[in-house]
Amino acid sequence: MLILGIETATEQVSVALGGHEGVIARFEVCRGRRHAEILTPAIEFVCAQADIGLDELGVIAVDVGPGLYTGMRVGLATAKALALALRIPMIGISSLDLLAFPHRRSDRVIVPVVDARKGEVFYAMYRQVPGGLQQVAEPTVGPVDELVADLLARSQEALCVGDGALRYANEILEGYHCEIADDAHPSAGPLVQLAHARALREEWVSPGEIRPIYLRQPDAQINWATRASKVADT
Numbered sequence: 001m002l003i004l005g006i007e008t009a010t011e012q013v014s015v016a017l018g019g020h021e022g023v024i025a026r027f028e029v030c031r032g033r034r035h036a037e038i039l040t041p042a043i044e045f046v047c048a049q050a051d052i053g054l055d056e057l058g059v060i061a062v063d064v065g066p067g068l069y070t071g072m073r074v075g076l077a078t079a080k081a082l083a084l085a086l087r088i089p090m091i092g093i094s095s096l097d098l099l100a101f102p103h104r105r106s107d108r109v110i111v112p113v114v115d116a117r118k119g120e121v122f123y124a125m126y127r128q129v130p131g132g133l134q135q136v137a138e139p140t141v142g143p144v145d146e147l148v149a150d151l152l153a154r155s156q157e158a159l160c161v162g163d164g165a166l167r168y169a170n171e172i173l174e175g176y177h178c179e180i181a182d183d184a185h186p187s188a189g190p191l192v193q194l195a196h197a198r199a200l201r202e203e204w205v206s207p208g209e210i211r212p213i214y215l216r217q218p219d220a221q222i223n224w225a226t227r228a229s230k231v232a233d234t
Helices: 035-050 069-086 095-103 144-154 163-167 169-175 188-200 219-233
Strands: 003-007 012-019 022-030 059-063 090-093 109-117 120-129 132-143 158-161
Touching: 003 035, 003 069, 003 188, 012 035, 012 188, 022 035, 022 188, 035 069, 059 069, 059 188, 069 090, 090 188, 095 109, 095 120, 095 132, 095 158, 095 188, 109 132, 109 144, 109 163, 120 144, 120 163, 132 144, 144 169, 163 169
Parallel strands: 003 059, 059 090, 109 158
Antiparallel strands: 003 012, 012 022, 109 120, 120 132
């Protein structure tokens, strides 16, 4: 079964194709917030490189966040439109799962940290278990000092990974001694790998059942709510 993976939850656009033989084609580029103009050509490119037509796909996998609102919406809308047009199911996977997966063999607590802007980060915690990873702390959003407090409370060797970990490395390391990995963004490669395992168990859904993981309101809603409260106070 061939799977197309679409990942746009951070500043990177990542697209991959794969199946039982693993990832067979992948395209990644980080050019700011240009997801809408990059994504469709990226899909066409990986299909051409792998010599695979869209009609050969069996599942569309997509990163459902948390992440940057605009980028997430571009990826989700494109993935759903393709799945509907091709009449195939979808699999949604968290950006935090995607960041943790490449480090599944680490004996440390794995802490994916995605930059949420406004001085905040999205993060969760995982540990190695036979056959993969287990989430030991649920996804949350908060300032960096809350992340540090959670690390201190767990008091275990930790590996932080993601653009949030890199951006706030000094603040994290000042509060808690841990390792910061170099990889900044979730990738469509692990997305295809994780989705394939779920596809074998037929753990897919219809496009209408895919739901994004925001963890907080989009900035536009926050700004509108703030403006409305100011008007009400006058």
